[in-house]
Amino acid sequence: MTTANHYVLIVFTGGTISVSPSTDVSNPALGGTQLTEGIRRYLDVPIKVVDLYRAMSESLTFSHLHRLAVFLMESMNDADLRGVVVSHGTDTMEEVAYFIDLLGPWVKPVVFTGAMRHSELLSADGPANLVDAIQTAAEPLSAGRGVMVVMNQEVHAARFVVKGHSTNVAAFVSPGCGPIGSVVEGIVRYYGMLPPDSRFFSLPKQDEWPRVELVRMTLGNSGLLLRACLADRVDGVVIEGFGAGHVPDYLLQDIDALIRAGVWVWVVPRTSAGHPLLSTYSTPGSEIGLRSMGVRMEEGPGYKARMRMILQLVEILKRM
Structure with a gap:
């Protein structure tokens, strides 16, 4: 009342x-x-x-x-x-x-x-x-x-x-x-009730925001931004991939280098709607191979996935 x-x-x-x-x-x-x-x-x-x-x-x-x-x-x-x-x-x-x-x-x-x-x-x-x-x-x-x-x-x-x-x-x-x-x-x-979202996180302190970059895949992408992320030692990279979350096969070595350096890598669809695939395609650069490398397939859009990654990294770093 x-x-x-x-x-x-x-x-x-x-x-x-x-x-x-x-x-x-x-x-x-x-x-x-x-x-x-x-x-x-x-x-x-x-x-x-x-x-x-x-x-x-x-x-x-x-x-x-x-x-x-x-x-x-x-x-x-x-x-x-x-x-x-x-x-x-x-x-x-x-x-x-x-x-x-x-x-x-x-x-x-x-x-x-x-x-x-x-x-x-x-x-x-x-x-x-x-x-x-x-x-x-x-x-x-x-x-x-x-x-x-x-x-x-x-x-x-x-x-x-x-x-x-x-x-x-x-x-x-x-x-x-x-x-x-x-x-x-x-x-x-x-019009109805959405299912409750259980993904809640703690607010980072002023000085503990992880460095996470967003990279969008485009036709003929050179991989320059991925290599810059590696050189600058960022904490995480969210990649907006083609279709349901695919990347060019010639960029797999750059992604692998990021993962080996301890950088979190997520791939999300660059489309405005739809979910990432998890187990449909096995061609180089598609979801089966990416997941076997240690990439996480996540829901987009990329800028929202970036916010999730920042907050999840904060939780991980607190436990280290």
């Missing part, structure tokens, strides 16, 4: 939704107070606003992620909190939301949102997305669904959502799954 003291916390971090070109196109100038003053009349739940930092999301670092994660963990201790909305830049929203999801399970809803069009463009979508995200965070049925992304009246699970268009307000999609719900006229509707 909720009371008048129960509220939704909105954490502003910058991004397009905070950009004011007439002030400074390079600076996310608008803060939480300015961004919420025009939407309060559309809300039926109290809100509190925090400006955690203001940055364009393409320039975020692991320090930003650490600060956001710690803040969200601490906020969960407030008994009056109904849920949290993270207002975020869309360029890396899918990546950051998934990272936060891996740190769960979260006892209260965590919802990411943002804008594809800043406040001075025609049909700016930020205010509507904020209202929908707040309604989603306040909805009792949102609990236990993991971290979500709310954009363009759709609710997406962080583990499936990707940014599928560079400019369209309907940019966010969940290939192979679709949205898990919608927000229309302030009403949040869910």
